[in-house]
Amino acid sequence: MTELVTVTDTNRVRTIRINRPDKKNALTRPMYTAMADALKAANGDETRVVIIAGAPGAFSAGNDLMDFMEAPPHIGGDETPPVEDFMRALLACEKPVIAAVDGLAVGIGTTLLLHCDLAYATPRSVFTTPFVNLALAPEYGSSQVLPGIVGRVVASELLLLGAKWDAARAEAKHLINAVLAEEGFEDAVHKIAEELAAKAPAAVKEAKALITRPEEDLHARIVHEGGIFASQLRSEEFKEAATAFMERRAPDFSKFG
Numbered sequence: 001m002t003e004l005v006t007v008t009d010t011n012r013v014r015t016i017r018i019n020r021p022d023k024k025n026a027l028t029r030p031m032y033t034a035m036a037d038a039l040k041a042a043n044g045d046e047t048r049v050v051i052i053a054g055a056p057g058a059f060s061a062g063n064d065l066m067d068f069m070e071a072p073p074h075i076g077g078d079e080t081p082p083v084e085d086f087m088r089a090l091l092a093c094e095k096p097v098i099a100a101v102d103g104l105a106v107g108i109g110t111t112l113l114l115h116c117d118l119a120y121a122t123p124r125s126v127f128t129t130p131f132v133n134l135a136l137a138p139e140y141g142s143s144q145v146l147p148g149i150v151g152r153v154v155a156s157e158l159l160l161l162g163a164k165w166d167a168a169r170a171e172a173k174h175l176i177n178a179v180l181a182e183e184g185f186e187d188a189v190h191k192i193a194e195e196l197a198a199k200a201p202a203a204v205k206e207a208k209a210l211i212t213r214p215e216e217d218l219h220a221r222i223v224h225e226g227g228i229f230a231s232q233l234r235s236e237e238f239k240e241a242a243t244a245f246m247e248r249r250a251p252d253f254s255k256f257g
């Protein structure tokens with residue numbers, strides 16, 4: 001247990017907050033474990049959307065450098081280090097995960113965004129992955145995922161040059177969805193999360209699973225989608241959506257999932 005990560009649930013939205021502001025939210029092993037546990041639990045409880053947030057001005061300064069030296073993690077080694085447990089839990093999270101970045105997003109603070117479903121940031125946010133500057137290398141698929149999002153030469157600004165991107169560049173290059181004002185930032189992200197949480201939960205889960213499914217033959221994908229579409233057409237969720245349309249009211253998916 002660590003109090004450096006807090007977990008709160010409001011209206012089926014779980015907020016996992018990195019809360020170590022005196023160290024700019026640098027992440028230690030117990031903090032990764034707490035985050036991993038909260039993500040894993042979200043798959044089995046009534047959480048519909050997860051937000052990962054930080055402290056004002058510091059989303060995360062990345063891995064705690066002392067921790068790195070004390071216990072250098074070996075991803076894919078014999079034991080699963082807490083950081084890998086966390087990243088695996090993030091990739092395996094069946095519910096949508098939204099990153100709320102207000103301030104520094106260094107190292108894994110930026111890498112983790114590549115595995116979230118939506119990401120928002122304040123104007124003062126700075127994104128950087130200074131791995132090569134630290135004589136290290138890109139992590140958790142970022143050498144593949146980031147070039148896929150922004151293109152190889154642009155990814156190399158972050159992954160080779162260790163550039164610092166401001167929020168506007170991060171938005172322009174599709175690392176984040178939007179830059180939102182600092183004032184009321186978390187409320188605004190929570191509102192987006194609640195909007196998503198109000199949707200049909202099985203439909204949301206299936207859509208996320210499809211979006212994150214590895215690339216495949218397009219016909220195979222169409223057939224796979226078709227099976228899910230057909231099954232959703234027979235679902236109580238769809239019945240509620242269609243009935244609400246006929247009755248000219250908003251659908252109520254609160255009783256599902």
Ligand code: COA
Pocket residue numbers: 022023024026027061062063064065066104106107108130131134
């Ligand atoms: N690991 C351990 N401690 C860290 C840390 C990290 N990744 N990032 C910041 N801290 C600590 C600092 O040591 C300092 O502690 P102290 O007050 O006990 O001396 C405190 O957080 C505040 O950091 P400081 O450097 O004074 O703040 P700043 O606003 O001037 O700079 C950063 C913030 C994030 C730019 C700078 O701290 C930094 O470059 N940190 C290292 C980032 C990094 O390399 N992360 C790993 C990537 S793999």
